[in-house]
Amino acid sequence: MATTTAMATAAPKYWSGGKSPYNVEYGKLMMWLFLMSDAFTFGALLIAYGTTRFSANGWPNPNEVFNKYPGGANAPLVFVSIMTFILIISSVTMVLAVQAGQQMNRKKVAFNLVLTILGGVAFLSCQAWEWTTLKLNEHAWWGHNPFLNSNGTVGHQDFTNFFFTITGFHGFHVFSGVIINIVMLIMTLTGFFDRRGHYLMIEKAGLYWHFVDLVWVFVFTCFYLI
């Protein structure tokens, strides 16, 4: 393709007007800015959690709280690690979908999008299992924390409050991402992007998906590891 001519003409003066200074169309720039904004939303929630936790006298030990898996207990953080692994793998399949889109390979895009959607649904299902187990077996919910602090004192009220609010807010993002990816899948299968001549929307959906995964790394660290 005519990459060299494009480079030769577009190289100087990105900022002098008449073209995009970052060499991206507006939608992708908008997505980056939205993700920055959303990062501040999550940042504020996690900082709120941090300040509450560090000013508390005690906090439950995540190794004791999150030690269940379907059919057993006493496996600290194993289940959530599997969840995390699934979500990170779904990021890999998303990258493959984006790459296939750049090669205009409709079948490969659709295949990898299906895998990504499955990964997202699997993650959400794991989270649903974790939440229901916590609620039904331990009676943990918003406004009720049954877990003792690690120093043996009565558990801090906001342990479950923050856990359900922030992981729920993240789960809501994953859910939105799954919906977006399903829409992308339909548009791919109907040949919308082929008619349009590019798969840029897949790239934007990919940015969102990677962001949601990245946020999970922080949420995971803050609630399960620390």
Place this chain on the structure above:
Amino acid sequence: MSNEAVLHTNVEGAITHDEHHDEHHEHHHHETFITKYVFSQDHKMIAKQFLITGMVWAVLGGLMSVLFRLQLGYPDSHFPFLENILGKWWVQNGQITAQAYYALVTTHGTVLVFFVLTAGLSGTFANFLIPLQVGARDMASPFLNMLSYWFFFSASVVMLSSIFVETGPFSGGWTAYPPLSALKDASPGSGTGMDLWLIAMALFVVSSLLGGLNYIVTILNLRTKGMSMTRLPLTIWSLFFTAVLGVLSFPVLLSGFILLIFDRNFGTSFYLSDIYISGVGALPNEGGNAILFQHLFWFLGHPEVYIILLPAMGMVSEILSVNSRKPIFGYMAMVGSLFAIAILAFLVWAHHMFVTGLNPFLGSIFVLLTLLIAVPSAIKVFNWLTTLWRGNIRFTPAMMFAIGFVSLFISGGLTGIWLGNSALDIHLHDTMFIVAHFHIVMGVASMFGMFAGIYHWYPKMYGRYLNNTLGYIHFWITMVGAYLIFWPMHYEGLAGMPRRYYSYSAWESFKQFGGLNQFISTVAMIVFSVQILFLLNFFYSIWKGRKVTTQNPYGSNTLEWTAPIRPGHGNWPGEIPEVHRWAYDYAKDGREFIPQTTPVDPNEANH
């Protein structure tokens, strides 16, 4: 393929866009009332929608201040006719009830800060000026732009409905501090009123996000050929930083609201601990912290001040330069100071919290950062004054309001230096002094910026002029009135008179201010009625004003004056003009003004 394909699609997108607009012009009759005036995707129409909705709110918010000033100025008088109009919840025995007073103060603050001076000011002028001044057909995403307005509209409807619920609107102050905002039993307005307040504000955050993303992306991506960033008019720079502030600070408020919603409805204790309500008893909530909300709130709340002020600053810079027939003094310093203000805006929020028990050492850091804002602010003030200096000044109503803005910004800014000191703040916080300060520097000053913008760009908006005589009357009474209202409040505040009190009659020490309060309230009513005069002027002139007959009535350099007098959707009928110079070539080489579209003459002097 990425880069090349992107560039390619960009061009392609632009071409289809153009074709679309050409089609638009040919088949103009295809536009229905709905697509042209209601669900319009034309940035100019959306700007007018923001403006007029903002004006409705300004009237309502202003009327609220008249009502509570009535209580403050005439605490012993009775106005039975108000009871007939407003009903028993608001007025009893001809007097504003205490509950109504707090509801009025709260709603006045919320409405003026968010609905008038954020949506009404930056919503209007960002929408109107960005595409026209950077040389774009429309916003990057006209559809999201339309959604931005309609989210604002829904927020308005919900906020308005909260005034009519049986228990009244929220009454815990526009800052919505818990526990008044977090406990439904804390006050009558904390129930349904607060629910509606939260829904309205959440919708408002979405509107502001959609708008802000569009503004930033349009300024970055859709500048016309030759319009480098340093050739942008200062209006665009200020709207750019405003949008950045909004996109980065409103999400934090949203987080604060999410936690607040859980505290209200799902039994959490994020902001609550050790609370006893008489009649209800001790609450089980433990471990939360009301100060946490203040941090989250003011992380938005302080940038919000600049979200309100920066567009006014940008428009004032432009109007001062055009009407002084001189280039703006220190263009790069103006851009730099806007940037400095935008950065510092995020680093000073705790100066709203000096007396919350904040660590005094931390407080001293926030004092330092707060006082640092005086530097870029002073740069801007001196640059405005030096732009005026030896200018060939045309005192149009827009120019009068722009100069009025500078005056108010100086007066209000100086008291900011007092309040930025944590030691002085112990005495001054929550007094009428702070009310005077922020009304002058942020409220009235930004209103003046907005008026300046309306008077200046009205011909571009409607193809007609506002009546100048009414404009001068409007200016002088508002200007003198604003100082007469807010200047005396400084003395009351220094004497320790607290704000947000329903009645001061229990304190012997504040009785001396009875006459002064009466005076302030009277002036407030006069100033409010003059705003009605402005509204009459505005709506009369849309249909009956003197027609604009030349494309560039002010002899202005910026691109909006190269568009037709009544531009259609797409702004320029043919090609978008190309830009060859910055926006401020006034009085250069013996020429009065040189539009940005004029190519640079090789013999021209450097600017």
